[in-house]
Amino acid sequence: MKRKELQSHENRPEKATRIKAGRIQRANYKWIYLFLLPTIVIFAMFYLMPIAQVFVTSFTKWDGFNAPKFNGLTNYINLFTNSSFLIALKNLLWWCVIALTLHVGFGTLVAFVLYQRPHGWKFTRTVFMIPNVISAAAWAMIYKFIFNNDFGILNSVIRVFNPNFNVQWFYKSPWAFWAVTFTWLFYAVIVTLVVLGDLMNIPKELNEAALIDGATGWQLIRYIQLPLCRASIGTSVIASLTSRIAMYEQIALTTSGGPGDDTMSLPIILVKGIMDYRYGYANAVGVVMFIIGLIVLGVVNKLFRMDEASY
Incomplete structure (x- = not known):
């Protein structure tokens, strides 16, 4: 028992260090996500949304002026x-x-x-x-x-x-x-x-x-x-x-x-x-x-x- 307690006591600093490093890493991720946010917004606005619109309107009758009308396949x-x-x-x-x-x-x-x-x-x-x-x-x-x-x-x-x-x-x-x-x-x-x-x-x-x-x-x-x-x-x-x-x-x-x-x-x-x-x-x-x-x-x-x- 004493040996296990001693090993547990010795491992506490290492465990604390790992927990601290994990917290710092998660904190850094927040900044990474923050800096990526403008890129994600631009991608969604100028790439993802137009692609989605192309897929949706491909199932419609649309002349580019009036509202699209669904016509299936x-x-x-x-x-x-x-x-x-x-x-x-x-x-x-x-x-x-x-x-x-x-x-x-x-x-x-x-x-x-x-x-x-x-x-x-x-x-x-x-x-x-x-x-x-x-x-x-x-x-x-x-x-x-x-x-x-x-x-x-x-x-x-x-x-x-x-x-x-x-x-x-x-x-x-x-x-x-x-x-x-x-x-x-x-x-x-x-x-x-x-x-x-x-x-x-x-x-x-x-x-x-x-x-x-x-x-x-x-x-x-x-x-x-x-x-x-x-x-x-x-x-x-x-x-x-x-x-x-x-x-x-x-x-x-x-x-x-x-x-x-x-x-x-x-x-x-x-x-x-x-x-x-x-x-x-x-x-x-x-x-x-x-x-x-x-x-x-x-x-x-x-x-x-x-x-x-x-x-």
């Missing part, structure tokens, strides 16, 4: 039976596949090349970044001239080898789809910068240890550098795929979704719904885009194990 039925919407989903699927492989792959490849610091790598990095500071709308207009059949650079070069070549890239199927794709395909500087930053954060000891163990350059990339860049590549995939979901300027300023519906996208349908004063229908498209974005986020997080530590 009518907007969604009209949307999913619209041939343009189905083509837009198919185009989005193809653009996501291209973005996942070629777009992110090209940006990652450039990052690994720059990481080796070849001669002139700083100049290359700067030049590679310049086109990406130009807005998507400006690039769309530039490409409209590049792909012009009469005086465009592309067709002028092709006619050197084939004088009879005549293609209106943005106005003829199936070339319009690929013309729109090329307006964003190789502008992957964000991917390059994100992956390059992750590469530069890899401890030199890991690379040196692998080289001492006899690893080749390819083995170093495959078994050490690529796995450790998993999070940055996953982040790049998310950014690239969500950009394809929201892609509007490149299409609106070049093909407007044509010829026919060959380059139709969900944002084009959404904007057309607004222009026709069908806000409920347009918000239904917005809900579909939102859900697709959440699915992309969840799948990429799972595939690239974004929640797990790299080291």
Whole structure:
């Protein structure tokens, strides 16, 4: 009994210290919550409430002026039976596949090349970044001239080898789809910068240890550098795929979704719904885009194990 009493007496200061630390921590939490309150209010006002309104009004008939009238699933039925919407989903699927492989792959490849610091790598990095500071709308207009059949650079070069070549890239199927794709395909500087930053954060000891163990350059990339860049590549995939979901300027300023519906996208349908004063229908498209974005986020997080530590 005396021994237990002695141990209990010795543990009292430690217990008191822990209780005091817990009280201080709870007091600090109050200040943390207080400083977070403005951010929470702004998020609720400018993000959460508009998103909730989009979901609610997607089940209504609303012209943007008069009060919305509940019409159940009518907007969604009209949307999913619209041939343009189905083509837009198919185009989005193809653009996501291209973005996942070629777009992110090209940006990652450039990052690994720059990481080796070849001669002139700083100049290359700067030049590679310049086109990406130009807005998507400006690039769309530039490409409209590049792909012009009469005086465009592309067709002028092709006619050197084939004088009879005549293609209106943005106005003829199936070339319009690929013309729109090329307006964003190789502008992957964000991917390059994100992956390059992750590469530069890899401890030199890991690379040196692998080289001492006899690893080749390819083995170093495959078994050490690529796995450790998993999070940055996953982040790049998310950014690239969500950009394809929201892609509007490149299409609106070049093909407007044509010829026919060959380059139709969900944002084009959404904007057309607004222009026709069908806000409920347009918000239904917005809900579909939102859900697709959440699915992309969840799948990429799972595939690239974004929640797990790299080291």
